[in-house]
Amino acid sequence: MHPRRPRGRRIAVLLLGAWLGPAAAATTLKIDSAGLTPDDVTATQSLIDDVLPRLPGTWRNGLPAGLVLQWRDDFPDHVAGRRVGGRVLLSRQLLDAWQVRDTVSADDASVRAVREALVHELAHSYDRAQRNVLSGDPRLRDLAGWQRSVFPFAGRRSRNDFVARTPDPYERERPSEFVAVNLERFILDPAYACRRPALHRHFAAHFNVAAATGACTPDLPFLDADAEAGDASLLSLDPARVYAIDYLLAEGNTQAMSRWGHSMLRLVICAPGRTPGPDCRFDLSHHRVLSFRAFVGDVQISGWRGLTGSYPSRLFLLPLDQVIEEYTRVELRGLQSIPLRLGPSEIGSLLERAAQLHWSYDGRYYFISNNCAVETWKLLHDGVPRLANEPLASITPTGLLRKLERRGIADIDVLENADEARRLGYYFEPMSARYDALFAVARDALSLPQRDAQAWLALSPGERAVWLPQADLRTSAALFVLENAAQRRQQLLLRDALKRRYLGRDASDDIARALDALRAWLGDTGFVSRPSELVPEGYGLPQADERARVAEEARIRVARLREQDGALRAELERWLPADQREVLRGIEANLETIGARLRAGDAAGAS
Structure with missing residues (x-):
């Protein structure tokens, strides 16, 4: 890298004359x-x-x-x-x-x-x-x-x-x-x-010269972050295997920062060996989601920090299964997957832009001017030249979808038949209906006074615990699913609390010293949200030798984090308020009580 010229010291003079050939x-x-x-x-x-x-x-x-x-x-x-x-x-x-x-x-x-x-x-x-x-x-x-x-x-x-x-x-x-x-x-x-x-x-x-791209590999590198599996690895994505790109909308809820939903892009990636076509929509385990968020485990941004730009905004590549789990099971929000009318070359251009963002972009989240909808619009605008001429700009995910529909870019008709939409993966319904059905089993068996699953989960773990010894096997199985849902929701709340303390300007020295533990808990771990940390030398998209180092360094870091996982979680619990620690331990105790009841029932049945 050679020395640079200082700014503001040039005099612009336009010289007229005959151009030389x-x-x-x-x-x-x-x-x-x-x-x-x-x-x-x-x-x-x-x-x-x-x-x-x-x-x-x-x-x-x-x-x-x-x-x-x-x-x-x-x-x-x-x-x-x-x-x-x-x-x-x-x-x-x-x-x-x-x-x-x-x-x-x-x-x-x-x-x-x-x-x-x-x-x-x-x-x-x-x-x-x-x-x-x-x-x-x-x-x-x-x-x-x-x-x-x-x-x-x-x-x-x-x-x-x-x-x-x-x-x-x-x-x-x-x-x-x-x-x-x-x-x-x-x-x-x-x-x-x-x-x-x-x-x-x-x-x-x-x-007007030839574009020299013959020596370039067609694959695009992404760090594939799977928070549920506690894994991160290099994915070489061939745009030719991406059959379609959908606008993925997480429906809104009552939370202030999530009222208008969350916008993402779903990559319909065909399984190896499958010819690109409609059947690729059934290869769900291969599908990935492009999502702008502060941390790999985020499903919502909260509070004043989102208004003041205190959160980073980075582009993650996530497994579709993880996104479905986050929204439908934990947040109890439905997911609409709306196909975008893009040609193969436009899909390739969009993915190329996404890869550039993934390795280079480090923005700031602002609730109004630079939220998930704005970031998704900019990706579409910059990644597909045709869309740059369309009036698509919107500050809400639902507003962006409406504009995409009006301009004939999003095919919203796939949602007209609800059963077909669920069968073909255009709609993933929230688990609230299933939770209510499971709760109905427990309510009828135990004469529970709560009206629905939400009211049951709003109880403290101790209040739920008093009913557990009275449950039969069928009821225990239903309550076990509900208690797991309570645990996931509590973990989300704790992660959000730690995140706000970690990112807060008033974070204490003790919190700063617990940086590694906090990052592990948040699913961030530094390199997951900034994959460029794995290969700091070089520029642009990592090339073959750099990709090999990315893959190896990611493997080493993931292995180290897994070894440290128990100690990190114990360290993190020390930074939680006492009442939150008690809630988490109460849920764990309930799960153990129900698990023991189910194991005993299985043993009795086997004998």
């Missing part, structure tokens, strides 16, 4: 020979002759006439070059490095830095001479990370949250620097097409 490329950039020896001039010309032929003809032809290269020895150490008017100014230290290039390896960092510095400043010269044709391009700004606000009057966000796996953090200073940094890689790094494929295609189309 490709045949004149060698003379497009003149040399200011003042203070240079003949050897210096020769070395400078060799640098020009090395770099200019690498540039596409459109770029060379678009440079301002009379552009001059000058070496300067008065730059700060961190400054490699500047563009001032019709001059490209480079640090004299770079010339010294170029003159000894034959004594070092061809890929030496000092030699690369010389080429990168010249390409960088020529990128600025081209962009400004062409009236910011690249840095002002809306599509490129979408891809770069200066995303549109959900509110039309607000324009674009001033902050770029694509912070991880960047070739140079300086690219986030402003769009013009993003263009210059990325054109360095577009010209000089053969792997750029694979690391940032969408940007490579965009630059290739702009400069």
Whole structure:
């Protein structure tokens, strides 16, 4: 990584003149020979002759006439070059490095830095001479990370949250620097097409050159996080195996932050060996969900923190089974899975954008302006160029679905026949009806005074415990399912409480020291929400050697967490209020009581 140029020190001058053709490329950039020896001039010309032929003809032809290269020895150490008017100014230290290039390896960092510095400043010269044709391009700004606000009057966000796996953090200073940094890689790094494929295609189309993607693997890397199994592994997702993408809506509930539901995208992935088609919808164990959330185990964001941006917003890839468990069994919320009318190439483009977000994006959650619906809209907007022209922006999940339906993008008709929708997996009903049926069994057998399962679960564990010894086997089986539901709900409440303490600005030193334990409890564990931690070097999508390290490092960390699981949970219990600890222990005692009754019944039946 070479030194960067400081911001705000360029003078934009648009020079008029005749454009030089490709045949004149060698003379497009003149040399200011003042203070240079003949050897210096020769070395400078060799640098020009090395770099200019690498540039596409459109770029060379678009440079301002009379552009001059000058070496300067008065730059700060961190400054490699500047563009001032019709001059490209480079640090004299770079010339010294170029003159000894034959004594070092061809890929030496000092030699690369010389080429990168010249390409960088020529990128600025081209962009400004062409009236910011690249840095002002809306599509490129979408891809770069200066995303549109959900509110039309607000324009674009001033902050770029694509912070991880960047070739140079300086690219986030402003769009013009993003263009210059990325054109360095577009010209000089053969792997750029694979690391940032969408940007490579965009630059290739702009400069009318072939997009070099033949050497790239078609698979996209994701960290597959399975909180229920306590596992995380690398998944290489082939877009050709994704038959469809659904808009997945978790229906709202009475919680303030969940009233309008939660928006996600479901990937209908075909099982290995199955030809992509409608039957892929039955391969549920292979389906995955793209979900923006603060932690892998989140099913809701709560309280004041969600209004003030205290939660991170990151894109997770989760098993569909886990998402169904979270919402239908724990939150008692239904899931609507609405097919989106996307072609195969659009599915591939959307998945490619999702992979970029997964490895690079670290946003902030705001209840109104950057919630799950807004994040999902931005993913659709940036990932599918056709949808960027559609008025889909919405601050609520249900509002986004209505707009997708009105524009003919979402096929809401799949829900018309409720039985068929459940059979084909377009609707996953909440478990509340099943819980009420199980409770009815217990209520009739024990003459329970509560009206429904919700009222039963609202009791304290001790109040429920007094009825357990009176239950027969059938009733005990029903109560065992309900007690498990109580445990999952209590764990959710405790996780939320710990999360708020962990993320709170007033978190104590004791809480900070319990960081690892908290992360384990929350299902975050650092690398799960930030997979880039597993491979901090490199940029863009991880390539083959990096993916191997990701897979191995994830395996090591998961194994270590499993070894520490008991100790971590015990440590976490120390940070819970005494009454919450008692509730958790009371539920565990109830489960043990019912389990013993069921085991005794099984033993009696076997004899």
